[in-house]
Amino acid sequence: MIHAEQLTVLRPKRLSEALALLRDEGPLTPLAGGTDLYVGLNAGTERAQRFIDLWRLEELRHIRLTDGKRTLELGALTTFTDCIRSKKVVRNLPILAEASREVGGAQIQNRGTLAGNIANGSPAGDSLPVLAAADAIVVLRSAAGEREVPLCEFYTGYRATVRRPDELIVRVRIPLQRGRQRFRKVGTRAAQAISKVVMAAVGDRVAFGSMGPTVLRATRLEAYLRTGGGEVEEARRALAEDLHPIDDVRSTAAYRLRVAQNLVGDWMRERRPG
């Protein structure tokens, strides 16, 4: 266990200062709401001792429409409460507000940030299937410049990402697209439960969480839907090719697949015209 006196926390006031510190004083672990990091420090699973606190960087706290209102941009420090309260989110990507409501309790929603959820990279992160189905782009910035990475390419394995140590996630860009949206989280209980299966859909794009080492898009199911296919059994078969869940302490692979297939079945029946 690391003791508090062993920890260093740098607290920049501006993004440029934060990026210079990451370049010159690194390695430093970004600290946003702390809802994952504090748990890790307390449990002894987080070994980092030098942190950079992002909480005062107002430049990372915004929700806006850009590109002639065709893109929704969320700053890295957007909290789940911000998503729930934002008219721009509720109107344009209501499933992000829905997913945010399912994250922990009010205290976690007030502190937990979108970038923290993304960077933490848990396959059970509730915002991730929403962002994956919405084709979200993660914007990373270092003192040397900015780059954009599609969310599904951000992960290289279980909780492993392409983020370099001198980079911060500064915002998420979501191209607004037509199509009905759907979010479902299945856990042990209604509140405060880590998910066993999470599904999000935007039009014909479908993503799942808790079904593998990273969030994933159901590409075979999507291909079937793009043909105009509406048969539930065909969709269930396609999904079984997409998903290869594992047995773990929270659930069995067979249960997870069956729940995912049932969620898709319900969603397809709702999509039917008339």
Ligand SMILES: Cc1cc2nc3c(=O)[nH]c(=O)nc-3n(C[C@H](O)[C@H](O)[C@H](O)COP(=O)(O)OP(=O)(O)OC[C@H]3O[C@@H](n4cnc5c(N)ncnc54)[C@H](O)[C@@H]3O)c2cc1C
């Ligand atoms: C009681 C409890 C219940 C929870 N319930 C849920 C739940 O239902 N669903 C769910 O998805 N999660 C849940 N969580 C997990 C957590 O709240 C979320 O993952 C949250 O989004 C983390 O955000 P944060 O700002 O607190 O991240 P932090 O703890 O500050 O950081 C998490 C990780 O992200 C990195 N990071 C943060 N910001 C940046 C950035 N801008 N650039 C680069 N890296 C960054 C940090 O270095 C760290 O590795 C729960 C946590 C607790 C303690």
